[in-house]
Amino acid sequence: MLVFWEKGYEATSIPDLLKAMGLSRSSLYNTFGDKRALFLEALRFYQKQMDSRQEILNRATSVKEGITEYFNQRIESAYSTEHPKGCMTTNTSIELSTPDNQLKELVKNRFLGLENSFYQLLEKGRLSGEIKSTTDTKSLACLFMNLNHSINIMGKVNIDRLHIGQMIKAVINII
Amino acid sequence: MLVFWEKGYEATSIPDLLKAMGLSRSSLYNTFGDKRALFLEALRFYQKQMDSRQEILNRATSVKEGITEYFNQRIESAYSTEHPKGCMTTNTSIELSTPDNQLKELVKNRFLGLENSFYQLLEKGRLSGEIKSTTDTKSLACLFMNLNHSINIMGKVNIDRLHIGQMIKAVINII
Numbered sequence: 519m520l521v522f523w524e525k526g527y528e529a530t531s532i533p534d535l536l537k538a539m540g541l542s543r544s545s546l547y548n549t550f551g552d553k554r555a556l557f558l559e560a561l562r563f564y565q566k567q568m569d570s571r572q573e574i575l576n577r578a579t580s581v582k583e584g585i586t587e588y589f590n591q592r593i594e595s596a597y598s599t600e601h602p603k604g605c606m607t608t609n610t611s612i613e614l615s616t617p618d619n620q621l622k623e624l625v626k627n628r629f630l631g632l633e634n635s636f637y638q639l640l641e642k643g644r645l646s647g648e649i650k651s652t653t654d655t656k657s658l659a660c661l662f663m664n665l666n667h668s669i670n671i672m673g674k675v676n677i678d679r680l681h682i683g684q685m686i687k688a689v690i691n692i693i
Numbered sequence: 694m695l696v697f698w699e700k701g702y703e704a705t706s707i708p709d710l711l712k713a714m715g716l717s718r719s720s721l722y723n724t725f726g727d728k729r730a731l732f733l734e735a736l737r738f739y740q741k742q743m744d745s746r747q748e749i750l751n752r753a754t755s756v757k758e759g760i761t762e763y764f765n766q767r768i769e770s771a772y773s774t775e776h777p778k779g780c781m782t783t784n785t786s787i788e789l790s791t792p793d794n795q796l797k798e799l800v801k802n803r804f805l806g807l808e809n810s811f812y813q814l815l816e817k818g819r820l821s822g823e824i825k826s827t828t829d830t831k832s833l834a835c836l837f838m839n840l841n842h843s844i845n846i847m848g849k850v851n852i853d854r855l856h857i858g859q860m861i862k863a864v865i866n867i868i
Contacts, residue, residue: 656859660856
């Protein structure tokens with residue numbers, strides 16, 4: 519997972535994977551099929567690990583607190599040097615130049631799942647009165663999903679982290 | 694440029710480039726140096742072509758009209774099937790897993806240049822009274838720069854285009 523996350527699908531070679539996994543070529547093929555199948559496994563494993571972050575949205579009682587906590591962790595992770603930069607799902611979406619429907623669906627569903635978590639939380643806040651009843655929660659959920667992915671890119675290019683944090687704060691203040 | 698835009702830096706092979714350019718290996722090396730140097734040329738050429746879109750922001754007299762026109766074109770381009778999907782600069786930012794300072798600077802400066810065009814236009818609107826004088830134009834410029842890049846990703850994954858258009862409209866309505 520770390521090799522694919524670091525280098526992306528295309529740039530990862532079979533020797534890279536064999537080295538990282540301590541496997542022989544034949545046991546890699548016997549166990550996982552091929553590079554693509556192994557990548558799908560790795561991406562699913564990555565997404566499972568990231569589910570805890572999405573859980574912040576699902577269990578939040580306050581919209582603004584939940585979204586703030588989510589993005590604090592998102593920014594922390596996007597700028598961290600302890601693991602490969604950015605988000606493996608976002609990176610994969612950029613690599614989708616060749617039509618690969620299974621991969622495309624895996625990524626797209628992940629995007630829509632995150633958007634839905636934002637949407638459910640915003641709706642909760644609209645009904646509780648924390649945010650205005652006229653708020654366009656569908657567009658706002660889409661906005662936050664977009665920012666989730668762009669922050670990954672900002673981290674990659676090392677755009678000033680404090681500036682990104684302030685931008686998120688400003689958006690949350692508006693809603 | 695089209696080959697690099699379509700496949701990205703890593704996945705593009707020298708034979709891909711020779712075929713697209715109709716050159717022999719020796720004339721490619723003699724003319725451009727190596728793959729990396731050719732990629733830098735291609736990225737600069739791409740960015741020059743995209744300057745006209747950024748010009749929409751620089752010459753706009755109304756903030757809301759200018760930003761609306763910019764994003765209409767951005768969405769059109771992100772979902773177009775007439776050229777490779779998305780934006781070559783955003784794609785390149787994702788590929789920046791290896792430290793390559795020259796490339797990183799080229800991408801980062803491009804990001805900051807776009808953010809500055811949004812900022813100048815927002816400031817113009819703040820001074821003319823089109824938007825509130827208390828608007829945090831720095832954060833808003835950063836938000837639009839982020840959305841510029843995330844829309845590229847949305848196009849790659851084929852997230853419903855109308856939904857993205859509505860989200861941008863909603864953001865512009867808020868300012």
